[in-house]
Amino acid sequence: MEEFYAISLFLFVLFLLLGTGVWVGIALMGVAWVGMELFTSRPVGDTMITTIWASSSSWTLTALPLFIWMGEILFRTRLSEDMFRGLSPWLARLPGGLVHTNIVGCTVFAAVSGSSAATLTTVGKMSIPELRARDYPERIVIGTLAGAATLGLMIPPSLALIVYGVTVNESITQLFFAGVFPGLCLALMFMGYVAIYSRLSGSWNPKQETGMSFSEKLSNSRFLIPVLLLIFVVIGSMYAGYATATEAAAIGVIGSLVLAAGQRSLNWTTFTESLMGATRTSAMIALILAGAAFLKLAMGFTGLPRALADGIALMELSRFELLMILMVFYIILGMFLDGISSVVLTMAVVEPMVREAGIDLIWFGIFVVVVVEMAQITPPIGFNLFVLQGMTEHEMGYITRAAFPMFMIMVLMCFVLIWFPDIAMWLPETMRQAP
Template identity: 75%
Template sequence: MQEVYLVLLFLFALFLLLGTGVWVGLALFGVAYLGLEMFTTRPAGDAMLTKIWSSSSSWTLTALPLFIWMGEILYRSRLSQDMFRGLAPWMARLPGGLVHTNIVGCTIFAAVSGSSAATLTTVGKMSIPELRKRGYPEYMIIGTLTGAATLGLMIPPSLTLIVYGVSVEVSISKLFMAGILPGLLLAGMFMAYVAGWSVLRRSEVPDIGKGMSFGEKLKESRFLIPIILLILAVIGSMYGGYATATEAAAIGVIGSLILAAAQGSLTVHTFIDSLLGATRTSAMIALILLGAAALTLAMGFTGLPRALAQWIEALELSRFALLIALMLFYIVLGMFLDGISSVVLTMAIVQPMVETAGIDLIWFGIFIVVVVEMAQITPPIGFNLFVMQGMTHHEMGYIARTALPLFGIMVLMVFVLIFMPELATYLPENMREVRGAG
């Protein structure tokens, strides 16, 4: 019962601060301070400062602003228009038209960034102006982009999978392999939703005019060559073992600058604008991340995540019921914490439960990532909602409503994984055979 009171108190404090117009990051700090002062004996200021410093000094976080800067360069150069121009001929005749560029673009960039926020920012900078210009409904532009950007957590490289692999001591390379097929299937399910929308609401799909021949499509595809080369350079440097994610992000920035300069679209003005734009976006995200880190600290000291996990364990559920309970548990937890924090705080309790139920840890890692993806678009602390709000200035409730169908698709994906576990386990189990055959 005490845990219920804590949840209600945290929710009340958070909504009170957000409702009075306090910045999101500062609201998270306020709730964290309240939790530490009221329910722990540790000095709140000292604890929060230590946590903020340790979180902000993490080297792995430098990849995020670099990937955001890469997106800003692409947005301000002709490369962003070229990517859209290269994808558009192939997407235009699909049911739903150019809305598919949101999903395909996020799928492509997810293989570079490993971050949902970076994927959302980069693809959004490219696609939102173009789709608006062509008259597509705002709710479809915002909703598909907000939801599809979560693929940055699934398709390798994924920061969440790395943290999970370290926490439960399983092979990160096998986790990366396990995320490929579910990630592609989830992208396909998102595209199926767009196709269904185009059939049910045909009048809302803009007329795109005369289609192109196959030869004309191939000719337009040449505009994709620069961005494909850039992606191959970033991915190749990581998978070839030549660079870490942060170093690969730096390669992406340098490659973007080189390509923009080669196209003649890089000027002193665009360079400064891209740098300032990346700084503003990174600062916004950093403040939210630091606030989330402080709230994670407060939640950890109060023992709320651990108590909730122990409560689920005491129910002695069947395998299926346990997975559904864990899905609901992580969705609720995602209303307060970022995905990585949820994994770190709860895995010590959840892992024994999962192993006792005979659930494969590699498969469970993909299950966790799908549920964490849901948390990215779940109010009040869905991270993608905040990033999208910062980009478009729409109300939080509006963004959440537009992304709700994609949330439902992710719930469906959980059941697909439960009833088709080989979707996540096939590639990891056959890694050795594939290498031996090669």
């Protein structure tokens, strides 16, 4: 009964603070403060200061602002235009045509950005006008862009995986390894849906592309070389064991600056704007992580996570049943919080449950990121929906309906991960065994 009162109090204070517009990080600290004051005799102020400092001084966390800065720099280059010119000749003949540029473009940019919003904005500002000019159905254009942009949370370098790894104290590099094949698998599932839709839809009648010779396609492909080279250097340096995630992030920043300079889009204005944009985003995430660390400690002192984990164990749920409960829980939570906030807010309670069930935390990180990806396209707080509304001026209901098939594909992806866990675990396990 005491655990029930504690849970009720934590939830009441949390939603009270969030409902009054308090920042998520401050709200988490407030909940932790109230919990420690009421349920423990420890000095709250000293504990809070020590915990915030420890969570903020993590060397692993250094990768986060660097990857964010890299994405901000590339956001201000002609990368999206070059990607479209390089990809479109090869994708035009596939079933679904140039709509695949939304998915492949988001997949490529996700591999150098790590941010869903940056991926959506960068690819969308180029692809939407081009696809509209060719009379592709508006709903499929918007829906694929909304869904594929969430790959920024999955394909490394993923900000969500960095935050998750820091929160549960797991290797960022191993999580990056684990995210590669699930991210590509999800992208292929999106492309499969587009191919089927193009065959079955009666409204599919885009303008036909003029044919290009093989040499012309190769010539256009040169525009992809800079971004592919950057992906190879950043991701390849980690996979080959030459760099940690933080070192690879630093390499990525230098590479993106060189790329921007080569495109003549680097000047003092773009440099300062990218730096300030990265600073604002990093500070927001760091505050959330600090608040989550304090809340995790406070809940640990109360014994609440262990009590909940023991209660779940007594229910004798199977691994599948537990995952289904957590999936529904995160889908509902994602309607009101962004993905990163959902992860850090809940891990203090969820992590003991997952460990108790014998679920690998690396695999669970990929599973939970797929679920919180849905938060980007679920109303009323789906951030990708708001970005698309600003770019297309459609009503929110229209954009939500357009994105719904992508939501269902992500739900299917969760089951694919459960049925075939090696999709996520094969690469990290192989890299662990490598000499």
